[in-house]
Amino acid sequence: MTTLASAAAPATDPMLSDFLGLFSQAFLAGELLRLVLSNYQGADPELQRLQIRPVEIKGELQLSFLSQNRTFDTTKNYPLHEAIQWLQQGISSDFRSALLETQSLEVQLSVSKKGKILLNKRKTSNNKAQAVLAHNKEKHRYVEQSRPYLQALGITDAQGQIIPSMSKKWKQINKFIEVLQKAISQTGLAEQQAVHVADFGSGKAYLTFAVFDYLTTILGLKAQVTGVELRQPLVDLCNNTAKKLALNGLQFEQGDVKHFKARGINVMIALHACDTATDYAIDMGIRTGAEIIMCSPCCHKELRPQLLSPPVLSPLLVHGIHAGQQAEMLTDGLRALLLEAYGYDTQVFEFISLEHTSKNKMILAVKRKKTKDNKAVLAQIAELKAFYGIQHHCLETLLQTAEPTS
Ligand SMILES: C[S@@+](CC[C@H](N)C(=O)[O-])C[C@H]1O[C@@H](n2cnc3c(N)ncnc32)[C@H](O)[C@@H]1O
Numbered sequence: 001m002t003t004l005a006s007a008a009a010p011a012t013d014p015m016l017s018d019f020l021g022l023f024s025q026a027f028l029a030g031e032l033l034r035l036v037l038s039n040y041q042g043a044d045p046e047l048q049r050l051q052i053r054p055v056e057i058k059g060e061l062q063l064s065f066l067s068q069n070r071t072f073d074t075t076k077n078y079p080l081h082e083a084i085q086w087l088q089q090g091i092s093s094d095f096r097s098a099l100l101e102t103q104s105l106e107v108q109l110s111v112s113k114k115g116k117i118l119l120n121k122r123k124t125s126n127n128k129a130q131a132v133l134a135h136n137k138e139k140h141r142y143v144e145q146s147r148p149y150l151q152a153l154g155i156t157d158a159q160g161q162i163i164p165s166m167s168k169k170w171k172q173i174n175k176f177i178e179v180l181q182k183a184i185s186q187t188g189l190a191e192q193q194a195v196h197v198a199d200f201g202s203g204k205a206y207l208t209f210a211v212f213d214y215l216t217t218i219l220g221l222k223a224q225v226t227g228v229e230l231r232q233p234l235v236d237l238c239n240n241t242a243k244k245l246a247l248n249g250l251q252f253e254q255g256d257v258k259h260f261k262a263r264g265i266n267v268m269i270a271l272h273a274c275d276t277a278t279d280y281a282i283d284m285g286i287r288t289g290a291e292i293i294m295c296s297p298c299c300h301k302e303l304r305p306q307l308l309s310p311p312v313l314s315p316l317l318v319h320g321i322h323a324g325q326q327a328e329m330l331t332d333g334l335r336a337l338l339l340e341a342y343g344y345d346t347q348v349f350e351f352i353s354l355e356h357t358s359k360n361k362m363i364l365a366v367k368r369k370k371t372k373d374n375k376a377v378l379a380q381i382a383e384l385k386a387f388y389g390i391q392h393h394c395l396e397t398l399l400q401t402a403e404p405t406s
Pocket of ligand 1: 200256273
């Protein structure tokens with residue numbers, strides 16, 4: 001796609017002005033469905049079609065330009081004035097056909113061989129408008145389906161469609177970026193020059209790639225994202241993919257979160273890291289002063305053998321599943337309280353619903369801007385431990401040499 005900087009002088013053709021006027025009016029009135037440019041005659045050997053839709057970015061309505069290329073699609077978002085500037089040049093010189101669809105009107109623009117512009121207007125059928133609106137809504141996910149990394153990781157196919165067996169992962173990626181976006185909005189990170197992220201137990205790194213893409217493409221930040229993973233083959237695989245996609249700033253290192261040394265991390269992520277690996281990651285996040293800590297714990301093994309539940313609960317806890325649920329609630333509840341005590345506003349909530357995965361809990365901690373007295377929280381932790389007879393909780397032990405910052 002021609003870059004915006006190369007877009008030239010405004011259109012003088014009255015038909016094109018009329019067409020772009022209808023486009024702007026529909027966008028500003030919230031009635032734009034889409035604009036599709038086709039019959040490409042320009043110099044880019046990859047580009048075939050361009051689809052333009054309204055999209056909300058950080059609360060501001062913009063236009064998303066989806067370039068449909070021969071190999072993979074790309075997307076860029078522009079404010080209206082920049083989009084118009086580009087369209088004035090792009091239509092007629094590069095694209096010989098454009099279809100504007102609004103909630104009430106369809107306008108077909110065609111450019112003859114001699115360069116004459118013709119318009120054909122007709123009313124949009126209600127069914128069509130509904131279908132396009134539904135499609136646009138689908139596109140209003142937090143992650144754009146056309147992003148190249150999704151194809152490289154096998155989430156989408158060559159046509160940019162979600163591969164059915166990856167639909168749960170696709171939903172998880174979107175939910176994750178939604179949570180991250182809200183957390184970032186509570187910090188000053190979006191205004192920083194550069195953001196450092198560590199993802200512990202990155203595995204196949206679907207979420208690591210999604211974070212990098214979100215920070216660099218949507219927020220336009222300079223991001224340094226490091227995935228830390230025990231298994232060397234996965235590290236190699238992910239580094240190769242990042243290299244192939246030229247994602248400078250995204251890298252993977254082989255390492256054990258238990259021994260990893262990190263400094264200057266803004267966002268600490270540990271998703272589905274087994275058992276106490278989550279505690280080591282949280283400890284590192286707190287020590288490095290991360291503004292955001294996001295964990296989705298799994299395999300809660302540490303507390304269950306220590307639990308001394310009161311006799312009144314024994315008819316419930318005779319069922320192993322209940323004992324497991326209780327240990328899980330206590331482990332994550334104590335993690336959340338410890339994060340509170342060490343200066344974070346913390347929430348525990350469903351990450352994605354049970355029908356998608358059983359690993360469905362998220363602990364989200366955002367560093368508090370103002371200090372708060374933490375004596376009451378420390379007392380609650382002590383009380384809970386005494387009630388259940390807990391002798392040791394990995395995160396608490398790890399934090400013992402760190403100062404509760406409140
Ligand atoms: C269930 S996968 C989760 C992958 C990814 N975070 C996600 O949510 O899609 C857990 C990953 O953590 C890695 N892992 C487990 N313990 C670890 C440790 N102590 N240090 C680093 N990685 C670890 C495993 O090898 C595995 O790839």
